[in-house]
Amino acid sequence: MTIPIGIDCIALAAPQGYLDLTDLAEARGVPPGKYVEGLGVRRMAVAQPWEDPVALAANAASRLLSDPSIDRARIGLCIVGTETAVDHSKPIAAWLHGLLGLPQPARAYDARHACFGGTAGLLTAIDWIASGSARGRTALVVCSDIARYELRSPGEPTQGAGAVALLISERPRLLAIEAGTSGSYSRNVDDFWRPLDRKEALVDGQLSVQCYLDALGGAYSEWKKVAPAGALARRCYHVPYGKMARKAHRHARRIDGLTDQEADDSFAAEVAPSLLLPAEVGNVYTGSLYFAVASLLRAEAAVLEGQRVGLFSYGSGCTAEFFAGRVAEGAAALCAGLDLAQPLSSRRRYSIAEYEAIRAADTQPDHAWRGSGDARPGEFAFVGLEAGARRYLQAR
Numbered sequence: 001m002t003i004p005i006g007i008d009c010i011a012l013a014a015p016q017g018y019l020d021l022t023d024l025a026e027a028r029g030v031p032p033g034k035y036v037e038g039l040g041v042r043r044m045a046v047a048q049p050w051e052d053p054v055a056l057a058a059n060a061a062s063r064l065l066s067d068p069s070i071d072r073a074r075i076g077l078c079i080v081g082t083e084t085a086v087d088h089s090k091p092i093a094a095w096l097h098g099l100l101g102l103p104q105p106a107r108a109y110d111a112r113h114a115c116f117g118g119t120a121g122l123l124t125a126i127d128w129i130a131s132g133s134a135r136g137r138t139a140l141v142v143c144s145d146i147a148r149y150e151l152r153s154p155g156e157p158t159q160g161a162g163a164v165a166l167l168i169s170e171r172p173r174l175l176a177i178e179a180g181t182s183g184s185y186s187r188n189v190d191d192f193w194r195p196l197d198r199k200e201a202l203v204d205g206q207l208s209v210q211c212y213l214d215a216l217g218g219a220y221s222e223w224k225k226v227a228p229a230g231a232l233a234r235r236c237y238h239v240p241y242g243k244m245a246r247k248a249h250r251h252a253r254r255i256d257g258l259t260d261q262e263a264d265d266s267f268a269a270e271v272a273p274s275l276l277l278p279a280e281v282g283n284v285y286t287g288s289l290y291f292a293v294a295s296l297l298r299a300e301a302a303v304l305e306g307q308r309v310g311l312f313s314y315g316s317g318c319t320a321e322f323f324a325g326r327v328a329e330g331a332a333a334l335c336a337g338l339d340l341a342q343p344l345s346s347r348r349r350y351s352i353a354e355y356e357a358i359r360a361a362d363t364q365p366d367h368a369w370r371g372s373g374d375a376r377p378g379e380f381a382f383v384g385l386e387a388g389a390r391r392y393l394q395a396r
């Protein structure tokens, strides 16, 4: 019998503040319904200069490792999925390795393909364990991103920020992934990209929606050919904004032969619980799918133990994968103890003036920043450059 491999534990991190999308709608002269119902967005996390993708990754990972049942000395692989790296060469994984005191005999690197980098890390970690290379060790996979588009552009209400840390192991306590039976899809498209000199992404919004749906169609159809038969109790999609998951579900269920009405009727049960936490932070790029997984487990692990969940990951450019997992027995009790939404519980609602000031500060070069800002005790912060190199500290 093959030993199950998958997500053993999960932890989230988010910046301390967010923008309410009704405030943004008012400031931009847009009916709030366009953002709230039209795009299905509620709040978007806004990162301050000290809350960079390294600090967010370290906050999620240190929260994960604070679980007393996790032995950091057994971590043999650390992969960070990100598309908003802070250096063209040095990976976030290297800083993470140092900040968290991971074992020296470990492999640590970043995986990059737009929003797909986290899934690339997860699937690589599963293959690493399945191949025997892990020799009984575990893998840490962290997704960390800050999604930025130009102010006043159509993409503005679909920004966000945050990080997710996943521990991947044999006999996982949360979600066993069905290894070797995923459906893949790739194609060279110019739907979304970020030139090396820019912090803000460029996007052909309507094309990106179509590319996402084409990739979902391709990956899902392939998955249906190769995966074991059996129904999916729930589905988690990459969530750039809530409405996209609704469009995705309709598209996938059409392939199953459902009418649009039948697909829409199944949305509340099959997808909506996975959208609660993504609606708190907005698009977290690599982390969006795993915020959705955390949201689903937090809301419904008790009824899903032993049941199968579908996962769809999309990275612009593009590559995509549809795969499935089974919720582990005991996952509900573990999730209750993890208090997954705690990092989202005491955040500040920024005014439009504060949000725009944060974005203006973003245009300053990194060497202009000094200090740990308002980092709370225990949180990691980017504190500026020293001899040209980025420095971090954990606030006391």
Ligand code: HMG
Binding pocket: 031, 032, 033, 034, 035, 037, 038, 039, 083, 113, 114, 115, 116, 154, 155, 156, 157, 158, 192, 203, 204, 205, 206, 208, 209, 212, 238, 239, 240, 241, 243, 244, 283, 285, 314, 315, 316
């Ligand atoms: P837009 O110009 O706001 O689009 O751009 P729209 O005018 O078509 O309006 C959006 C929806 O609001 C429509 O509904 C309207 O009917 C509705 P839909 O036809 O889609 O069902 N609407 C209203 N509803 C209620 N009350 C109203 C009202 N007015 C209009 N008063 C777009 C939307 C998503 C294109 C834009 O925000 C954008 O460019 N976002 C960034 C790109 C993006 O998120 N793309 C998603 C797919 S690609 C992806 O997921 C990859 C990504 O995560 C990056 C990566 O892989 O790394 C982005």
